[in-house]
Amino acid sequence: MIFLVTRYLKDEDFPDSSTDVTAVGAEAFGELLGMPADQLADVYPLKREHAERFQQLTGIALDLEKYDYFLEPEAD
Numbered sequence: 578m579i580f581l582v583t584r585y586l587k588d589e590d591f592p593d594s595s596t597d598v599t600a601v602g603a604e605a606f607g608e609l610l611g612m613p614a615d616q617l618a619d620v621y622p623l624k625r626e627h628a629e630r631f632q633q634l635t636g637i638a639l640d641l642e643k644y645d646y647f648l649e650p651e652a653d
Contacts, residue, residue: 578599578603578650578651578653579597579653580598580599580601580603580606580650581596581598581649582623582637582646583647584644584645585645585646586643586644587643596637598637598648601635602614603650605634609630610627619650620647620648621647621649622645623646623647625641
């Protein structure tokens, strides 16, 4: 499984950037989103309640005033 975090400018339909965060692992992302890691199969919006832990896991700070962020699992 590959995990990408994709960033969109607010009110835009096309991504501004996409970053591979696979190294963090499914277990950590499952914990972050409150679900079993083996059920991660959709696109998940990252909200304010995820921001601090997401930054701890990935080193990526979420600018939620300017962008919308989504965690996107993909089959490898």
